[in-house]
Amino acid sequence: MASLAPTTPWTAGAKDDYRDCPVTTLKVDMNTERLIIANAVMAVVTLALGGIAALLIALTRWQAIHLLPAVWFYRLLTLHGIDMLIAWIVFFEMAGLHFGSTILLNARHAAPKLAWTGFIMMTVGGLMANAVVLFDPNSNVMFSAYVPMKAHPLFYLSYILFAVGALITVITFFINIVVAKREGRFSGSLPLVVFGLMTAAILATYTLLEGAAAIVPAFFWSLGILKTYDPGIYRNFFWGFGHPAQQVNLAAMVSIWYALAQMTVGIRPVNEKFSRLAFILYLFFINLGSAHHLLVDPGLSFAWKAVNTSYAMYLAVLGSMMHAFSIPAALEIALRAKGYRKGLFGWLRNAPWGEPGFSALVLSMFLFGWIGGVTGVTIGTEQINMLVHNTLRLPGHFHATVVSGTTLAFMGFTYYVIPLIFRKELKLKSWAKWQPYIFGFGMLLTSMGMIVSGLQGVARRNWDITFAGVVPGTVEISLAVFGVGAILAVIGGIMYVTIVLTSILTGPRLEASNLLLLTGTHNPIIDSTKLTDHQMEDKQNQPKGALVLVFAFLVWFAIYYFTNWWLLGRTWFIR
Amino acid sequence: MLAPEKNWWKPMGRMEKSWLTVAFVWCVFLTVMMPLWYFYGKQNVPTETYKTSPADYGAKVNAFVEQYTIGEDTVNGVTLPVVAAPPGSDVYIRASTWQWYPILQLEKGEEYRLHISSLDLQHGFSLQPVNINLQVIPGYDYVATITPTSSGEFTIVCNEYCFVGHHTMVGKVIVTEEK
Numbered sequence: 007m008a009s010l011a012p013t014t015p016w017t018a019g020a021k022d023d024y025r026d027c028p029v030t031t032l033k034v035d036m037n038t039e040r041l042i043i044a045n046a047v048m049a050v051v052t053l054a055l056g057g058i059a060a061l062l063i064a065l066t067r068w069q070a071i072h073l074l075p076a077v078w079f080y081r082l083l084t085l086h087g088i089d090m091l092i093a094w095i096v097f098f099e100m101a102g103l104h105f106g107s108t109i110l111l112n113a114r115h116a117a118p119k120l121a122w123t124g125f126i127m128m129t130v131g132g133l134m135a136n137a138v139v140l141f142d143p144n145s146n147v148m149f150s151a152y153v154p155m156k157a158h159p160l161f162y163l164s165y166i167l168f169a170v171g172a173l174i175t176v177i178t179f180f181i182n183i184v185v186a187k188r189e190g191r192f193s194g195s196l197p198l199v200v201f202g203l204m205t206a207a208i209l210a211t212y213t214l215l216e217g218a219a220a221i222v223p224a225f226f227w228s229l230g231i232l233k234t235y236d237p238g239i240y241r242n243f244f245w246g247f248g249h250p251a252q253q254v255n256l257a258a259m260v261s262i263w264y265a266l267a268q269m270t271v272g273i274r275p276v277n278e279k280f281s282r283l284a285f286i287l288y289l290f291f292i293n294l295g296s297a298h299h300l301l302v303d304p305g306l307s308f309a310w311k312a313v314n315t316s317y318a319m320y321l322a323v324l325g326s327m328m329h330a331f332s333i334p335a336a337l338e339i340a341l342r343a344k345g346y347r348k349g350l351f352g353w354l355r356n357a358p359w360g361e362p363g364f365s366a367l368v369l370s371m372f373l374f375g376w377i378g379g380v381t382g383v384t385i386g387t388e389q390i391n392m393l394v395h396n397t398l399r400l401p402g403h404f405h406a407t408v409v410s411g412t413t414l415a416f417m418g419f420t421y422y423v424i425p426l427i428f429r430k431e432l433k434l435k436s437w438a439k440w441q442p443y444i445f446g447f448g449m450l451l452t453s454m455g456m457i458v459s460g461l462q463g464v465a466r467r468n469w470d471i472t473f474a475g476v477v478p479g480t481v482e483i484s485l486a487v488f489g490v491g492a493i494l495a496v497i498g499g500i501m502y503v504t505i506v507l508t509s510i511l512t513g514p515r516l517e518a519s520n521l522l523l524l525t526g527t528h529n530p531i532i533d534s535t536k537l538t539d540h541q542m543e544d545k546q547n548q549p550k551g552a553l554v555l556v557f558a559f560l561v562w563f564a565i566y567y568f569t570n571w572w573l574l575g576r577t578w579f580i581r
Numbered sequence: 582m583l584a585p586e587k588n589w590w591k592p593m594g595r596m597e598k599s600w601l602t603v604a605f606v607w608c609v610f611l612t613v614m615m616p617l618w619y620f621y622g623k624q625n626v627p628t629e630t631y632k633t634s635p636a637d638y639g640a641k642v643n644a645f646v647e648q649y650t651i652g653e654d655t656v657n658g659v660t661l662p663v664v665a666a667p668p669g670s671d672v673y674i675r676a677s678t679w680q681w682y683p684i685l686q687l688e689k690g691e692e693y694r695l696h697i698s699s700l701d702l703q704h705g706f707s708l709q710p711v712n713i714n715l716q717v718i719p720g721y722d723y724v725a726t727i728t729p730t731s732s733g734e735f736t737i738v739c740n741e742y743c744f745v746g747h748h749t750m751v752g753k754v755i756v757t758e759e760k
């Protein structure tokens with residue numbers, strides 16, 4: 007049985023500054039604690055900045071309101087992309103890496119100085135990027151900054167600082183794991199969550215290096231040292247960084263899913279081999295994914311694109327489809343083992359829907375898979391991409407993945423980090439109960455509105471679509487759905503930031519006494535260690551409901567996929 | 582979240598195996614669809630590309646416009662030449678901030694070799710409402726062999742951000758009925 011106790015006891019001393027977590031009985035290294043707090047705070051701050059921008063640009067794209075002037079729209083859109091996709095997500099992931107490589111392994115932080123260096127570089131880089139975009143008239147170039155569009159040199163420098171800082175943090179993750187292993191801090195293999203995070207970290211290393219290959223020449227080019235920079239090559243490198251970066255988010259998110267499932271329901275992974283294999287698929291078959299962004303670029307052959315999307319992508323898709331079964335199945339077994347065995351879905355009805363970690367988990371999985379995943383695979387199909395490239399369907403897709411999926415899962419996880427790491431009582435608990443639903447539902451409408459508008463040809467990154475004069479009236483409706491959803495999602499975002507800030511800024515420091523926030527006093531992590539092999543294999547506990555769910559998913563997937571081929575077949579002939 | 586025992590390498594259950602098989606077959610199918618469509622479908626992403634330079638490409642467009650102009654029309658208040666080349670020939674479109682030049686006139690059901698390139702930044706060729714979207718990159722002459730299957734007036738929208746006038750970058754393609 008998996009155990010919570012470290013094999014090598016800690017000795018209190020100069021090196022080992024730690025405390026015992028009363029809830030999980032894990033050791034918490036104080037350096038790690040401070041690092042997590044710092045990274046999490048920066049994550050929330052940048053989320054708030056990006057969120058303000060989100061509201062303003064969404065109210066501009068909602069054509070009926072059309073709030074901002076053009077320059078400010080483009081400026082804040084650039085800011086939104088940077089603060090959200092880069093800063094918020096990566097800061098949070100860095101907190102996750104510190105957590106996974108020490109606390110979950112009962113280990114100490116072996117390189118705190120290095121980790122702080124990384125953090126400071128990221129912070130300076132992130133804030134500098136904001137300042138440059140806001141104050142330099144030429145740096146509203148979008149986060150992708152396509153050459154030969156030239157931003158201020160400091161723009162590129164801020165990217166480099168941020169990326170190097172992140173790379174340093176990733177390196178400390180590996181150092182920690184090696185040291186923990188050598189010091190015998192944990193018994194057996196790496197826990198699944200840490201294994202998933204390691205996948206993310208390996209991908210991140212590769213990703214950040216490719217990011218350097220794109221941005222460093224751009225920096226010299228903006229200084230005039232490099233005379234020309236081929237835009238096609240820039241795109242190749244940029245997306246060689248930008249796309250795998252999304253797989254880092256994916257692997258980190260799935261790791262958090264497993265963690266949330268264990269923390270709120272007390273699951274045991276159904277089959278460690280199955281889940282680990284799925285992570286390994288991410289590692290090996292995602293690296294060539296830059297092609298997704300270049301599917302309708304000149305200069306690349308069909309074979310190159312098809313191989314790079316399918317060989318590289320569909321086995322990674324397989325990995326996601328495996329997790330899509332394995333997590334619901336683990337939830338189902340754990341709930342059935344508690345006695346909720348009625349029918350196919352009795353376990354779901356009796357799940358802890360009032361626990362924010364659980365609702366965030368389920369909504370995140372559902373929206374990520376059913377909307378984000380399905381649209382992603384479809385638009386990543388070489389030919390179908392012609393219908394989608396740079397239309398609003400694209401942001402519609404990734405607001406279902408990296409926002410409804412990753413962001414929502416991270417938000418849900420934060421609520422547990424506050425009592426366990428910040429050691430503050432979670433305030434506004436009733437808000438926390440509703441927040442995942444409001445944010446999730448808002449984001450559902452936002453991405454659906456974007457997708458349906460994009461299907462009708464509405465371009466992304468566009469201040470005013472009426473110039474084109476070809477906008478059908480139905481677009482007004484889908485943009486209104488999008489706008490209402492955006493407002494809801496922003497309300498959900500404001501709730502999140504308010505809950506976090508109120509909790510960490512008010513009240514005394516308080517050791518956590520309970521893992522669950524709203525739904526009881528039992529400790530699901532301890533429960534999970536008591537799930538026996540016998541219970542896992544009991545006929546009555548088999549995950550039939552989860553299997554039905556994944557097959558329903560496949561049917562929906564096929565419908566959406568074929569509808570798109572049908573749509574493609576109706577357009578002009580082209581080759 | 583907890584370290585498992587060493588012996589986690591266990592055979593998969595029946596359900597995992599069946600889902601894994603079905604999911605894998607689906608992934609293979611997804612992969613096969615692309616080459617199938619490549620050989621049998623009528624809508625494929627163009628691949629023909631030539632290296633060019635803004636000066637060379639600009640000169641080609643000017644020669645093309647000079648040779649085949651048949652009239653004038655306006656897009657968003659700007660007057661541009663309307664150019665009609667015979668079916669089967671090479672036709673050119675030039676992207677630059679913030680204009681698509683010239684206005685093309687094509688004939689329904691006929692094939693054309695449509696060249697697209699940019700003189701300055703990257704732009705996005707988005708033909709509406711047929712919804713065909715291609716990336717336009719300076720230095721690359723991208724050739725799409727197209728056959729319009731519907732007639733009327735079509736709009737080219739720029740859907741790659743190209744600084745603050747981006748949304749005003751709109752062009753026109755006219756398709757006449759088959760003769």
Ligand code: HEM
Nearest residue numbers: 060063064087090091148149409413466467468492495496
């Ligand atoms: C409150 C929730 C949010 C709303 C209402 C929102 C809304 C929007 C809107 C209106 C756009 C512009 C679409 C366009 O014109 O092309 C956009 C773009 C984008 N959003 Fe969000 N967003 C939200 C949250 C997020 C989050 C949490 C992330 C990342 C984790 C994110 C990542 C992005 C990215 C990467 C872009 C593309 C920027 C670009 O085209 O350069 N958004 N969002």
Ligand SMILES: [Cu+2]
Nearest residue numbers: 704739743750
């Ligand atoms: Cu343009």
Ligand SMILES: [Cu+2]
Nearest residue numbers: 739741743747
């Ligand atoms: Cu543009």
